[in-house]
Amino acid sequence: MTSFGTAVAVITIGIGIIGLILKKNLIMKLLSLSIINTSTILFFIMAVYTPGDRAPIGPMGPIQMADPLPQALTLTAVVINFGVLALSLLFTMVLVKRYHTLDIEKIEASVKREYNEEET
Amino acid sequence: MPLKITHLSAKEIYTFLIVCLFCVLTIAGVVLSSDLDVTRVGPQYLEGISNLNNISNSVYGIYGMYRFYDTLFELLVFSTAVLGITLFSDIQSAGGSKSGQLVESHIVDTSASYLYPIIALFGIYLAYSAHRGPGGGFAGGVIGGSGVLLLAIAIGADLIGERFYETTMKKVEYLILLIVMAIVIAGLFLPVAVYQGNGGLGVIVMVNLAIGTKVFIGTWTILHFFVKHRGEL
Amino acid sequence: MLLFFLVLLLALSIAVVLQRRLLNAVVLLGVFSLTSSVIYFLVGAPDVAVTEGAIGVAFVTFIYVLALSDQGKLHVIAEEVPPFFFQERGKIKGIEYEVLSKLADKLNLDLEVEFLSRQEVPARFSGRRGKVLAGAYFTRSCTDIDPLESEAYHRAQLARVQAETVPEKTGTTAGLDVAELQGLDVDKIEYFDSLDDLIEAYNQKKIDSLIADSARISYALKGINSIRKSSSEITQIGEIEYSFAISREEPDLLEEVNEHLDELERSGQLQEILSKYLR
Numbered sequence: 050m051t052s053f054g055t056a057v058a059v060i061t062i063g064i065g066i067i068g069l070i071l072k073k074n075l076i077m078k079l080l081s082l083s084i085i086n087t088s089t090i091l092f093f094i095m096a097v098y099t100p101g102d103r104a105p106i107g108p109m110g111p112i113q114m115a116d117p118l119p120q121a122l123t124l125t126a127v128v129i130n131f132g133v134l135a136l137s138l139l140f141t142m143v144l145v146k147r148y149h150t151l152d153i154e155k156i157e158a159s160v161k162r163e164y165n166e167e168e169t
Numbered sequence: 170m171p172l173k174i175t176h177l178s179a180k181e182i183y184t185f186l187i188v189c190l191f192c193v194l195t196i197a198g199v200v201l202s203s204d205l206d207v208t209r210v211g212p213q214y215l216e217g218i219s220n221l222n223n224i225s226n227s228v229y230g231i232y233g234m235y236r237f238y239d240t241l242f243e244l245l246v247f248s249t250a251v252l253g254i255t256l257f258s259d260i261q262s263a264g265g266s267k268s269g270q271l272v273e274s275h276i277v278d279t280s281a282s283y284l285y286p287i288i289a290l291f292g293i294y295l296a297y298s299a300h301r302g303p304g305g306g307f308a309g310g311v312i313g314g315s316g317v318l319l320l321a322i323a324i325g326a327d328l329i330g331e332r333f334y335e336t337t338m339k340k341v342e343y344l345i346l347l348i349v350m351a352i353v354i355a356g357l358f359l360p361v362a363v364y365q366g367n368g369g370l371g372v373i374v375m376v377n378l379a380i381g382t383k384v385f386i387g388t389w390t391i392l393h394f395f396v397k398h399r400g401e402l
Numbered sequence: 403m404l405l406f407f408l409v410l411l412l413a414l415s416i417a418v419v420l421q422r423r424l425l426n427a428v429v430l431l432g433v434f435s436l437t438s439s440v441i442y443f444l445v446g447a448p449d450v451a452v453t454e455g456a457i458g459v460a461f462v463t464f465i466y467v468l469a470l471s472d473q474g475k476l477h478v479i480a481e482e483v484p485p486f487f488f489q490e491r492g493k494i495k496g497i498e499y500e501v502l503s504k505l506a507d508k509l510n511l512d513l514e515v516e517f518l519s520r521q522e523v524p525a526r527f528s529g530r531r532g533k534v535l536a537g538a539y540f541t542r543s544c545t546d547i548d549p550l551e552s553e554a555y556h557r558a559q560l561a562r563v564q565a566e567t568v569p570e571k572t573g574t575t576a577g578l579d580v581a582e583l584q585g586l587d588v589d590k591i592e593y594f595d596s597l598d599d600l601i602e603a604y605n606q607k608k609i610d611s612l613i614a615d616s617a618r619i620s621y622a623l624k625g626i627n628s629i630r631k632s633s634s635e636i637t638q639i640g641e642i643e644y645s646f647a648i649s650r651e652e653p654d655l656l657e658e659v660n661e662h663l664d665e666l667e668r669s670g671q672l673q674e675i676l677s678k679y680l681r
Contacts, residue, residue, distance in 0.1 A: 054445075055202040057408045061415040063195030068419035070187055076402065076424050076470065080431050083462065084415050087438050090454070091411075094447050096202070102446040105227040106302060115446030117227040118214060121236060124228065125243040127453045128307045128384060131461060132250030135391045138469055139257050142401050149651055151402065228449050295452070303448035311456040318464055388461065395465050400472035 054095030061088035075141050075151045079134065086130040093119040224300040224373065232305075233373040237353045240376070244383060248346055251387040255339065258394045274323075281323030288316035296381030297374060306377040310384025317389050321396050342386045349379045404444050411437045424473055432463035476511040478502055479518055479527060481537030483617055485679040486644070489517070497679050498536040498646070501555065501672070505662045520597075527647075533655060535647035538617040550650055552659045554643035555672060561619045562637050563604070564611035565630070601625040615642050 061084060068081030102115040141151070148156045177185075214231060224230045232240060296309025352375060414434040421427035435458025442451035480487040480498070487496040494515055506513040527535055527549070535549060540558075592609065594600040601622050604612045607630075614622060623631065648656045666672040 052202065053405070054408060054441075056199040057412050059198040059202055060195055060412060063191055063198070064415045064419055066191050067188055070191075071184065072419070074424070076466075077419075077421075077427065080418055080427055083431055083458075084418060084434065087435060087454070087458065088415070090450065091438055091441065092202075094442060094445060094450065098445045104303070104446040104448050106448070107225050114227075117231055120228045120447045120450050121231040124305065124307060124450055124453060125240060127450065127457050128311065129243055129246050129250075131457045132247040132387065132391070134462060135395070135465060136250045136253050138402075138465065139254055139394070142398060142469065143257070145402055226449070299449075303452055305449055305453075308449065308452040308456065311453060311461070315456050315460045318460060391461075391465065395468045399468040400470075402469045402473070 054098060055092055058088045058092035058095055061085075062092070073153050075144070075153055075156075078153070079137055079141070082137075083130070083134060086126070090123045090126060093123050226300055226302060226304075229299045229305060229373060229377070233300075233376075237376070240380070241349060241353045244346065244349060244380060247384070247387055248342075251342070251390050254391055254394050258390075258397070277323045281319050285316050285320055288319065289313050292316065292381065292385070293378075296377050299377045300373055306380025307384055309377070309381040311388060313381065313385040314388030314392065317385075318392055321392055338386055338389065342383065342390070345379050345383045345386070349376060349383065352376055352379070404441065407437055407441050407444065411441065424470055425467070428463060428466040428470065431466075432459050435459050435462065474511055475514045476502070476506045476509065477533045478513060478515045479523060479535050480515055481520060481523070481539075482517050483538040484621055486538040486617055487536050497556070497675050498538075500675050501663070501666065502534065502536065502646075504666070504671075505659065508662060509658065527649065533649050533652050534659070535649075538615060538644055539647045540615055540642040540644050548650070549647035550653065550656045552646040552648060552656060553663050554645045555663050555667075556644045556676060558616040558642055558644060559638045560613065560615055560640040560642050562611055562613045562639050563619060563622070563626070563634050564637065565607075565634055597622060598625070605630055613639065615644075617644075 065081045065085035065088060068084065069078055072078055072081060097116040097119055099113070101113055103113065105114045105117040105120070144156060145151060148159050150156060214235070215227065224233065292309045292311075292313030294309070295304030295312055296306050299305040299309075352372065411434065414430060414437060418427050418430045418434060421430060435454060439451045439455040439458065442448075442454060482488050485496055487494070487498045489495070499515070503513050523535065594603070597614070597618055600609075600612060600614070603609050604622075605625075605627050612622065619636070626634070646659055648659060663672070666675075
């Protein structure tokens with residue numbers, strides 16, 4: 050089960066990266082980024098999972114317990130992903146307000162045009 | 170003899186190559202991770218925590234014992250993101266007049282006003298009792314924030330505390346960051362006993378409550394901005 | 403159990419990336435987060451599960467939906483011109499309204515109508531908010547916004563209301579700011595922004611003849627006072643075609659409007675709507 054869990058996490062990371070590269074819509078890019086974030090956390094947690102683990106809460110004894118270290122590592126990452134996501138949505142809003150489109154290629158084209166106009 | 174690919178543009182070829190590369194990397198990752206042998210957390214970690222006999226949630230035990238600075242800097246990253254949103258919120262004026270409720274319904278209104286205190290209490294409970302059960306500052310702050318989200322949906326965007334937010338919240342936000350920093354930096358000078366044993370419990374609860382408040386205000390700021398600028402994409 | 407949720411997670415991630423509609427993708431991402439939260443709970447990580455549940459399901463989805471809340475709407479800016487687009491006892495009616503609401507149903511969008519006067523149109527239409535301009539729009543009638551134009555759905559005449567006492571081609575002629583007016587062979591021409599001003603000027607004998615398209619003329623005739631009306635005659639001076647104007651930033655919408663108009667014409671619904679309002 051561990052290997053299947055990590056395999057799913059790696060495949061979802063791959064899907065997220067492909068979406069990040071191929072999608073031309075800025076919002077779709079952000080959504081793919083969210084997929085990558087979640088899958089990375091999943092990878093951390095699934096990598097140390099063995100079947101029959103219970104939550105690392107309670108007296109520490111002979112009972113089989115999930116590894117608390119990756120949980121401690123990834124817990125803060127969830128909240129930070131949210132903060133970063135909100136910031137990147139804000140920048141998308143700024144871009145949309147200026148260029149009136151979500152298409153990254155159109156934005157690039159108009160940036161290039163503006164730059165050329167400034168040069169001449 | 171040069172290879173001729175006439176019906177594909179350079180961009181499409183690059184895209185195809187990148188996709189191929191990532192497929193290969195993904196398969197390699199799957200194959201490699203299938204026989205991944207991760208050693209479980211070292212015994213010294215859990216031994217260190219078991220000294221703190223009041224802490225039964227070992228995730229927060231690890232926080233209290235080993236990851237204070239880490240948490241502080243993660244909190245700094247979150248604060249920076251929120252600071253960026255606050256600054257842009259000042260610069261960018263909201264387009265048009267956007268006030269009023271998102272959902273107009275008496276049932277939602279009434280139930281939200283009764284549910285909000287319960288949700289807020291649950292958030293505080295999660296932040297306070299992280300040493301005993303699941304929860305913690307981050308989860309508690311976020312749950313408290315989702316109570317504000319409920320209010321924003323039900324009662325209206327203006328009523329989630331525009332004036333209160335503008336005057337008080339912005340200042341408290343950074344004050345709390347300072348408090349967390351002070352607690353963490355005090356660890357350099359205070360005797361180790363304060364951070365271990367029963368004394369350590371107090372520190373963990375304090376830090377968790379401070380983190381919870383910080384995250385709560387941060388999520389409130391983000392919600393405030395997005396409710397004010399809704400529909401701009 | 404765990405296996406099922408892992409497979410579901412994989413399927414959902416593919417579904418998010420393959421979605422074309424943004425709001426659908428956002429909701430699917432919320433379900434993706436919920437599934438991952440369940441997985442964290444099952445593998446013994448309740449702390450992460452609580453945080454991911456609150457953040458991924460509630461906050462991220464809500465923020466995206468707030469930011470994208472205009473994506474599910476079809477914005478229509480309309481001049482109030484009966485019988486094409488008008489309000490009657492708080493209800494919006496008209497030929498164009500029926501055509502557009504059928505389009506909105508087909509595209510799964512909410513129709514949002516904003517009534518504006520002629521002067522306000524250019525400022526509102528240039529931003530992202532105005533996607534379709536309606537209200538008896540005809541080719542080249544708005545020289546200052548340069549929109550994309552859909553196919554015509556109705557032909558009509560450009561007409562002139564003229565006081566009988568004044569011989570043709572003399573006196574002051576007035577009309578709305580229309581490209582067709584510039585080619586006319588008349589002495590003196592004036593441009594008005596609103597139809598009401600035009601009617602009032604005609605009533606007060608400041609202008610001797612009035613030019614507009616047939617929809618506006620029939621509305622104007624109700625406003626012209628009876629003495630002036632009895633001494634007027636109406637002549638046809640040209641042909642125009644009514645269509646929809648679509649913002650230059652929405653070329654996809656233009657195609658969909660054209661397709662929709664074709665479909666309505668083939669099924670005979672367009673004729674039904676037209677005959678219902680134009681008797």
